[in-house]
Amino acid sequence: MAKGDIIIEAHDIVKRYYIGKPNELEILHGISLSVREGEFVAIVGASGSGKSTLMNIIGVLDKPTEGSYILDNINVMESRDDELSEIRNKKIGFIFQTYNLIARTSALKNVELPMMYARMPGWKRKKRARELMQLVEMEDRMNHAPDELSGGQKQRVAIARAMANDPALLLADEPTGALDSKTGRMVMDIFHKLHKEQGKTIVLITHSPELAEECERILTLSDGMFIGERKGRNHAPS
Amino acid sequence: MLLLENIILALNGIRANKMRSLLTMLGIIIGIASVIAIMTVGTSMTASMTDTMNSYGANDITMGVSQKSTETEMMGGMRFEWGPRKSNLGDNDYIYMDMLSVLKEEYPDKIDHFLLECSAGQGQAKDGSLYANVELKGVNDEKFEDDKLEMLSGRSFKESDQKDGRKVAIVSDYFCNNMFNGDTASAPGKEISILVNGKYHYYTIIGVYEYDASANWVSTSEEETTTTVYLPLKTAFDFNHDDQRFEQVTVVTGSGVTSVDDFMMEIGSFMNRRFYRNNDSYEISCSSMSSFMAEMTESMNTMSMAISFIAGISLLVGGIGVMNIMLVSIQERTKEIGTRKALGATNTSIRIQFIVEAMVLCFMGGIIGVVIGTVLGSILSKQMGYDASAPLGAIVFAVAFSMVIGVFFGFYPANKAAKMNPVDALRYE
Numbered sequence: 001m002a003k004g005d006i007i008i009e010a011h012d013i014v015k016r017y018y019i020g021k022p023n024e025l026e027i028l029h030g031i032s033l034s035v036r037e038g039e040f041v042a043i044v045g046a047s048g049s050g051k052s053t054l055m056n057i058i059g060v061l062d063k064p065t066e067g068s069y070i071l072d073n074i075n076v077m078e079s080r081d082d083e084l085s086e087i088r089n090k091k092i093g094f095i096f097q098t099y100n101l102i103a104r105t106s107a108l109k110n111v112e113l114p115m116m117y118a119r120m121p122g123w124k125r126k127k128r129a130r131e132l133m134q135l136v137e138m139e140d141r142m143n144h145a146p147d148e149l150s151g152g153q154k155q156r157v158a159i160a161r162a163m164a165n166d167p168a169l170l171l172a173d174e175p176t177g178a179l180d181s182k183t184g185r186m187v188m189d190i191f192h193k194l195h196k197e198q199g200k201t202i203v204l205i206t207h208s209p210e211l212a213e214e215c216e217r218i219l220t221l222s223d224g225m226f227i228g229e230r231k232g233r234n235h236a237p238s
Numbered sequence: 239m240l241l242l243e244n245i246i247l248a249l250n251g252i253r254a255n256k257m258r259s260l261l262t263m264l265g266i267i268i269g270i271a272s273v274i275a276i277m278t279v280g281t282s283m284t285a286s287m288t289d290t291m292n293s294y295g296a297n298d299i300t301m302g303v304s305q306k307s308t309e310t311e312m313m314g315g316m317r318f319e320w321g322p323r324k325s326n327l328g329d330n331d332y333i334y335m336d337m338l339s340v341l342k343e344e345y346p347d348k349i350d351h352f353l354l355e356c357s358a359g360q361g362q363a364k365d366g367s368l369y370a371n372v373e374l375k376g377v378n379d380e381k382f383e384d385d386k387l388e389m390l391s392g393r394s395f396k397e398s399d400q401k402d403g404r405k406v407a408i409v410s411d412y413f414c415n416n417m418f419n420g421d422t423a424s425a426p427g428k429e430i431s432i433l434v435n436g437k438y439h440y441y442t443i444i445g446v447y448e449y450d451a452s453a454n455w456v457s458t459s460e461e462e463t464t465t466t467v468y469l470p471l472k473t474a475f476d477f478n479h480d481d482q483r484f485e486q487v488t489v490v491t492g493s494g495v496t497s498v499d500d501f502m503m504e505i506g507s508f509m510n511r512r513f514y515r516n517n518d519s520y521e522i523s524c525s526s527m528s529s530f531m532a533e534m535t536e537s538m539n540t541m542s543m544a545i546s547f548i549a550g551i552s553l554l555v556g557g558i559g560v561m562n563i564m565l566v567s568i569q570e571r572t573k574e575i576g577t578r579k580a581l582g583a584t585n586t587s588i589r590i591q592f593i594v595e596a597m598v599l600c601f602m603g604g605i606i607g608v609v610i611g612t613v614l615g616s617i618l619s620k621q622m623g624y625d626a627s628a629p630l631g632a633i634v635f636a637v638a639f640s641m642v643i644g645v646f647f648g649f650y651p652a653n654k655a656a657k658m659n660p661v662d663a664l665r666y667e
């Protein structure tokens with residue numbers, strides 16, 4: 001896929017909960033979104049506006065109630081469960097606010113996990129995991145268990161893990177939400193590096209206006225609808 | 239995902255939750271351990287019994303007087319030599335010496351000889367403050383030979399001892415320990431007095447044999463052990479009642495016999511036709527080692543069945559325990575499951591992960607159970623005086639079966655994990 005091709009193509013996405021019940025709840029009211037290969041997009045909005053809900057749909061963890069969604073030329077609406085697993089495995093890298101590292105397994109093993117699900121041979125995934133650890137500057141702590149790492153270190157491991165199968169798309173849901181501004185800065189710099197050096201497409205949810213400002217494009221979500229779109233600086237503050 | 243990775247993962251989980259895992263495995267451990275322990279005792283018992291049985295001739299037929307009813311049918315009418323039996327046989331019910339002569343005449347080639355013994359009761363040898371517990375037993379030469387005793391000093395019976403019913407005795411080394419301060423060499427020739435039923439009887443020792451302590455089932459101190467004092471058969475008859483009669487006789491078959499079991503039936507019906515036709519309450523019943531072994535194997539199998547049933551129940555309980563813990567564990571690890579799904583785990587790989595975990599848990603429980611059971615069973619066997627031998631088949635089966643339990647009881651929780659909605663799992667707090 002060449003740079004500039006459309007990678008996310010979503011139309012009129014509606015998400016409802018408790019369908020058919022008296023307290024039916026519509027969270028997303030027909031959202032359309034398209035993201036190009038190599039873009040760095042920020043989604044901002046008040047708490048409860050539906051950012052995570054939208055992110056889960058983009059990351060094919062969840063299916064929209066209505067609408068259409070094409071991810072990297074795959075019609076997600078018509079994919080089976082095991083196909084969705086493979087899409088998540090190969091095309092998407094998730095980064096969560098709470099890190100979500102698997103406890104009791106080393107940082108390195110955590111990074112190997114997506115490659116394990118992709119059935120990559122052991123020697124190959126170990127090699128790649130080490131390289132990724134180097135990329136996030138965690139090579140000296142890679143054999144530690146998650147509970148022996150600081151929040152910033154955990155999030156760097158999580159980024160390495162998201163990069164494991166070289167996905168087309170990185171989805172980060174408030175990755176700096178649990179970090180102080182200095183460590184948050186460090187994490188943000190890694191995203192910039194991945195964006196600039198590897199041309200990764202990144203969709204980032206954040207509550208911080210400053211961090212959003214560093215992205216290429218900023219989308220504002222309010223009550224399940226996009227209410228604004230503007231251009232950002234597209235680089236870290238100097 | 240790769241099996242090995244899953245096994246390592248499961249082992250890590252067990253290591254991180256040692257106490258909980260142990261408690262979970264407890265049901266499996268107890269189930270497997272009790273089966274293996276009982277099986278170990280069982281195999282050890284059969285093994286040493288088979289050994290003992292084989293050392294008694296496989297060609298021997300035991301012929302005994304038994305009540306004409308169905309209850310004596312158990313154990314094929316086999317009369318055991320251990321312990322005195324309660325019986326109220328009348329004078330016409332016993333097997334008499336002349337019946338044996340008739341039998342021998344009828345089957346000259348097929349009967350080689352008889353092993354004859356006659357108990358003359360239990361008593362105590364006394365000499366001042368010294369005493370020894372004894373059982374008096376009259377034997378014919380063949381029977382004495384058959385007991386395969388190691389003579390330490392003196393001689394065995396002579397023809398004249400048997401014919402004239404001489405008051406001579408062969409005693410054990412234990413007897414000598416108690417009475418002669420362990421001096422077996424000078425025991426022959428000494429006179430001993432034995433108190434039986436309030437009456438003293440006097441015998442001259444002609445030989446000393448080595449007592450086989452391993453044959454002793456009851457554990458008493460060496461000084462109190464009751465050992466046999468062998469007398470000539472006729473001496474024992476004289477002691478009792480003058481009648482030359484038996485409740486039980488062992489027939490050693492000769493070269494003319496092709497099938498011991500067939501011949502056993504033949505002499506049984508011959509004796510009954512000839513001597514017991516008009517006897518209302520008693521008859522002759524015979525058994526051989528092979529028929530006894532068959533009976534024993536059968537009762538062993540019945541016992542195994544019963545044990546398997548009990549074990550099955552305890553393993554069922556253990557399996558439910560495993561399922562319960564797996565459900566708790568899956569609940570606790572909901573977020574982990576969501577994360578794995580976000581990273582690309584398919585439902586199948588999640589399912590396999592948890593089934594393997596349950597399997598590893600049960601496998602470890604099985605192994606621990608086998609170890610505990612074998613140790614326990616060996617100790618028990620030793621205590622009962624058998625050489626311990628491990629029931630290999632049962633061990634392999636037990637370990638395999640515990641893994642099957644893991645799969646069976648792990649399946650439902652694993653399936654539950656596999657079917658979790660990734661978003662809900664990730665949101666779970």
Ligand SMILES: Nc1ncnc2c1ncn2[C@@H]1O[C@H](COP(=O)(O)OP(=O)(O)OP(=O)(O)O)[C@@H](O)[C@H]1O
Nearest residue numbers: 017018025027045046047048049050051052053054
């Ligand atoms: N499984 C669910 N069932 C019912 N309602 C839900 C469910 N998941 C989310 N919601 C609702 O959807 C709305 C949007 O939630 P979402 O998590 O997308 O918000 P958000 O924009 O990510 O907020 P925040 O910035 O606090 O993370 C919330 O009001 C929430 O209560």
Ligand SMILES: [Mg+2]
Nearest residue numbers: 051052053173
């Ligand atoms: Mg959110």
